[in-house]
Amino acid sequence: MTMDAALDAMAQLLGDRLSRSTPDRDAHGQSESWFAPMPPDAVAYPKTTEEVAGLARIAHAHGVPLVGWGAGTSLEGHALAARGGVCIDFSRMDRVLQINAEDMDVRVQPGVTRTRLNEELRATGLFFPVDPGADASLGGMAATRASGTTAVRYGTMRDAVLALEVVLADGRVIRTGSRARKTSAGYDLTALMVGSEGTLGLITELTLRLRGQPEAVSAAKVAFETIEGAVDAVMEVIQCGVPMARIEFVDAATVEAFNSQHDAGMPLHPHLLVEFHGSPTAVAEQAELFGAVAEEHGGEGFQWSDKAEDRSRLWEMRHRAYWSILASRPGTQALITDVTVPISRLAEAVRETQADIEASGIEGPILGHVGDGNFHAILLLRDGQEEDVAEAKALAHRMADRALRLGGTVTGEHGVGLGKLGYMEAELGEGWEVMGLLKQALDPKGILNPGKLLRQPEA
Amino acid sequence: MTMDAALDAMAQLLGDRLSRSTPDRDAHGQSESWFAPMPPDAVAYPKTTEEVAGLARIAHAHGVPLVGWGAGTSLEGHALAARGGVCIDFSRMDRVLQINAEDMDVRVQPGVTRTRLNEELRATGLFFPVDPGADASLGGMAATRASGTTAVRYGTMRDAVLALEVVLADGRVIRTGSRARKTSAGYDLTALMVGSEGTLGLITELTLRLRGQPEAVSAAKVAFETIEGAVDAVMEVIQCGVPMARIEFVDAATVEAFNSQHDAGMPLHPHLLVEFHGSPTAVAEQAELFGAVAEEHGGEGFQWSDKAEDRSRLWEMRHRAYWSILASRPGTQALITDVTVPISRLAEAVRETQADIEASGIEGPILGHVGDGNFHAILLLRDGQEEDVAEAKALAHRMADRALRLGGTVTGEHGVGLGKLGYMEAELGEGWEVMGLLKQALDPKGILNPGKLLRQPEA
Numbered sequence: 077m078t079m080d081a082a083l084d085a086m087a088q089l090l091g092d093r094l095s096r097s098t099p100d101r102d103a104h105g106q107s108e109s110w111f112a113p114m115p116p117d118a119v120a121y122p123k124t125t126e127e128v129a130g131l132a133r134i135a136h137a138h139g140v141p142l143v144g145w146g147a148g149t150s151l152e153g154h155a156l157a158a159r160g161g162v163c164i165d166f167s168r169m170d171r172v173l174q175i176n177a178e179d180m181d182v183r184v185q186p187g188v189t190r191t192r193l194n195e196e197l198r199a200t201g202l203f204f205p206v207d208p209g210a211d212a213s214l215g216g217m218a219a220t221r222a223s224g225t226t227a228v229r230y231g232t233m234r235d236a237v238l239a240l241e242v243v244l245a246d247g248r249v250i251r252t253g254s255r256a257r258k259t260s261a262g263y264d265l266t267a268l269m270v271g272s273e274g275t276l277g278l279i280t281e282l283t284l285r286l287r288g289q290p291e292a293v294s295a296a297k298v299a300f301e302t303i304e305g306a307v308d309a310v311m312e313v314i315q316c317g318v319p320m321a322r323i324e325f326v327d328a329a330t331v332e333a334f335n336s337q338h339d340a341g342m343p344l345h346p347h348l349l350v351e352f353h354g355s356p357t358a359v360a361e362q363a364e365l366f367g368a369v370a371e372e373h374g375g376e377g378f379q380w381s382d383k384a385e386d387r388s389r390l391w392e393m394r395h396r397a398y399w400s401i402l403a404s405r406p407g408t409q410a411l412i413t414d415v416t417v418p419i420s421r422l423a424e425a426v427r428e429t430q431a432d433i434e435a436s437g438i439e440g441p442i443l444g445h446v447g448d449g450n451f452h453a454i455l456l457l458r459d460g461q462e463e464d465v466a467e468a469k470a471l472a473h474r475m476a477d478r479a480l481r482l483g484g485t486v487t488g489e490h491g492v493g494l495g496k497l498g499y500m501e502a503e504l505g506e507g508w509e510v511m512g513l514l515k516q517a518l519d520p521k522g523i524l525n526p527g528k529l530l531r532q533p534e535a
Numbered sequence: 536m537t538m539d540a541a542l543d544a545m546a547q548l549l550g551d552r553l554s555r556s557t558p559d560r561d562a563h564g565q566s567e568s569w570f571a572p573m574p575p576d577a578v579a580y581p582k583t584t585e586e587v588a589g590l591a592r593i594a595h596a597h598g599v600p601l602v603g604w605g606a607g608t609s610l611e612g613h614a615l616a617a618r619g620g621v622c623i624d625f626s627r628m629d630r631v632l633q634i635n636a637e638d639m640d641v642r643v644q645p646g647v648t649r650t651r652l653n654e655e656l657r658a659t660g661l662f663f664p665v666d667p668g669a670d671a672s673l674g675g676m677a678a679t680r681a682s683g684t685t686a687v688r689y690g691t692m693r694d695a696v697l698a699l700e701v702v703l704a705d706g707r708v709i710r711t712g713s714r715a716r717k718t719s720a721g722y723d724l725t726a727l728m729v730g731s732e733g734t735l736g737l738i739t740e741l742t743l744r745l746r747g748q749p750e751a752v753s754a755a756k757v758a759f760e761t762i763e764g765a766v767d768a769v770m771e772v773i774q775c776g777v778p779m780a781r782i783e784f785v786d787a788a789t790v791e792a793f794n795s796q797h798d799a800g801m802p803l804h805p806h807l808l809v810e811f812h813g814s815p816t817a818v819a820e821q822a823e824l825f826g827a828v829a830e831e832h833g834g835e836g837f838q839w840s841d842k843a844e845d846r847s848r849l850w851e852m853r854h855r856a857y858w859s860i861l862a863s864r865p866g867t868q869a870l871i872t873d874v875t876v877p878i879s880r881l882a883e884a885v886r887e888t889q890a891d892i893e894a895s896g897i898e899g900p901i902l903g904h905v906g907d908g909n910f911h912a913i914l915l916l917r918d919g920q921e922e923d924v925a926e927a928k929a930l931a932h933r934m935a936d937r938a939l940r941l942g943g944t945v946t947g948e949h950g951v952g953l954g955k956l957g958y959m960e961a962e963l964g965e966g967w968e969v970m971g972l973l974k975q976a977l978d979p980k981g982i983l984n985p986g987k988l989l990r991q992p993e994a
Binding site: 234 | 637638639681686707710716729747820875950970
C-alpha cells in the first residue's frame, strides 16, 4: 500500500524519529478547540531542513499528506490530519540560529517558541513583539499569520517576518526575502507563505524582525459601566493616534473568571487592560491622554503601574482567559470564534454580538484585541447538551455575517483551518478561486495540509 | 491580423479613448531612465473597472499584451511596452472614492497621485505617508511596491495597502482584503499583487491606510566630514530606536547640485537630511537625541526648524535631486541604481561603492533612504560617450553583487522591471522559478506586462 511504502521510506530516513505509536498519533490528532480528533498515520520529528525536504520528496512520490505541527495551539484545527498522512512535528528544530543585534533581526528554526526566543533575547535589549497569548511556535505563528495583544502597536506576523526558508511540496527548498528591511525584487513570497497554513510549503527557518525593549513600560486596567463606554474609549484613543502597546477588552463574564481563578478582585464590569511603551516622558504623556479619554467614557479606577510584577500578573491573567473561563465552569468545552471589523463599527459589532448571545441559550464571554477592531466570543458548550453546539455554531455564523456586513473579516487572527472554511466564499468571492489556482501551481498533488483553507472537492 | 482585431474591438469599447496616434504611443513608450523607447501599439484610457475588465477580455482572447501606466515615473522601465500591445493609461480613473476618517483609510482609483490624495486629505487631519519623491500614481506605487523617504517610519506600499480591486488576465475582477486592520482569511493576495508590476493583474481600486498628521514636525540638515561619519550616525540612531520620520543621506556631489540648482548654500560635504514627527515633547526629545548622536560622529551645523516653509524647501530639493544632478551637468543622462543592505553593513556598502565609482571613468553621486539601509547611485552617462554606458552597467553590476554579498537585495524600491531582470536568479534562486509558476497560474497566456520581472523564454 502506498501509505505503508511512504512510511517505510520515511522510517529509513529518520529512524526512530518517525513514530507510528498510538499515543504519539493521538497527541497530534487533537486541538485546543472543539474539533473531533483526527490523528495522523505517523508523526515525524525532523531535525534539519534536508530531512524535511526528504520527507516531502517521499510524500510527493507517494501522494501522502503532510501536516505541519508547531506547538498545537491553533484554534481552528490547522494541525489536524483531516485526510490522514504524516504530521511533521517541528519541536526538534528549535535552535535560535543567529541573533543580529545591530540589525535587530534573528534567524530561528520553526520549533522555537515565542517565549523561548524572548528569554534568549533578554540580554540584547531587544524583544520579539508578536504575542498571541499561547506559547506558540514561531513556525506555526508564521504559518497562521498570528497576531494577538501587541499587534495594535507592532503589527502581526505579516510585519514581523523578514524572510523564510520553505520546503515546497516536491522537496525543493526556497528562500524568500533577505535581511534587508525592504525589497522590491519580485513577488512577495514571504507574505504569500505567511498565513498559508502549511498548504503551500513547510517553513523550516524564519528571519524575524525584532524591536528595542522600550525604556519605560506601564500598564493599567480600567472599569467601565457599559461595553459601549469601553469600546468608544478605544475608538477615540486609536483615532487620536496614541501609540498604545496593548489595548484589550474583557467583558464582565471574563472578569468573573479572572476573579474566581486568579483572585483578581476586579469589579464585575467590562474592563480595558492597557499597556504603554516608550521613553518615560512618552509613556507618561500617553497614559495621561488615555486616562482622560477613558474618564470621558465613564472609565473608573484608572491607575497605572510601572512595576514589572503587576504587569506580568495582568498579562498572564489575560493570556489565560480562555482556560480560566473553562476552568470556572467545569464540564464545558468552548467554540471560540474571532472576527475583525473597521474600528468605527466596533461598538456596533460588539453590542449586537452580545445581545445575540444573551438571547441564545448559552453563555459566551467576549474579549479581544479591540485596538485592531478584533474580538473573540468564547461560546460555551455544556457536556452532553448537544443543542449547545448547534446554538454556538448559529451564533458564530451570525457573528461572521455581521463582520462581513460591517466591512470586516470572519477571521481576524485565528485563521481558516477547518473552522472558517464555510465562510471563505462569502468573504473572498472570486479571490478564493485565485487562491485555489496558486495552490494548484505550487502543490499540484494536493499533499500539503489537505482539507484546509481552500475550496474542497465535492465529496 | 490579431492585433488589429483586438484594437478594433477595444475601439468599439472605448471610442476615442483608444488612441493609436504616434504622439500618444511615443509618450507612453518612454521612461525617466536610460532605456530605449518601446512604444505600445495603442493607448487605452479607461474610466471604469468594467472597461478595464473588457480590455482584458479582448486582450486575452487575442493574446495581446497589456501594460499598465500610472504617471510614468518608474525608473526600471516597468511601463515600457517591451513586447508591444496596449498601454492602459489610468489617468482618467482618478477619483478619491471614499475617505473614512474614523477608520483612517481611504478608497481611491489607481490614477490618483499621492500629492492629489494628500491635498484632498488636508482638512481631515490625516495624511498618506508613502513618498517616493516623484508624484507617482497610487496604482503605480502599489504595483511596484514603492517606498521612499518616509518608509523608515511609516513603511512601504506593502504596509500602506489594506485592500485592492484587481482585474485578472482573463477579465475576472477580484477584491483582496477588506477595511479590517488585520485578517487571517487565507493567502495574502493583497501582498502578492503589491509589487507584482502589472504581471499578475491590473489594479483598478485601492484601499489605503492613512496616518494622523503629527502634532509637531521639525526638520534639519547636518553636515559630516566623512561619509562614514554620516552613515555611522544613521546606524546608531536607528539602533537606539529613535522613530525618525525621515533620514536621508546625500553625498557632496549631490550637495553641489543642490547649491547650483537651488541656491542651497550648503557646505560641500556629505549631509543627513532628517525629519521628526510626534507630540511637541516627543519631537524635541528625538531631535535632541539625534543631535547628540550626530555630534559624536562629527556632525556639524545641526539646527532644527519647525517652519513649514523650510521643510517644504528641504524636501522639494531632496525630491528633485535626480533632476538637479542632471541639470547641473548638461549633456548627460543617468543610469540610476538602487540597493538595500542590512543597516550594519551600510557604511561598508556605501564606502566600497564610492571607491568603486571614484576609480571608474564616470561620475556617480550617491544618495538614499539610509534609515532602511537603502541607497542609490546616479551613474552619469555623457552624451555620445558610448563607453560610459558599459562602465555604468559594470558599476551597477558590482553594486548589486555587493548588496547580495552583504545580505541585501539588488532592488530596494525601484523594482525589477527590465533593469534588474539580470540579477533575479542570483538573488532569488529557486524562488524565481516559483514566481514563474504563480505567473503561469494567473496569466497562462502571458499577456500581462510581458518581458518584466520573470525569467524570459530563451529568444
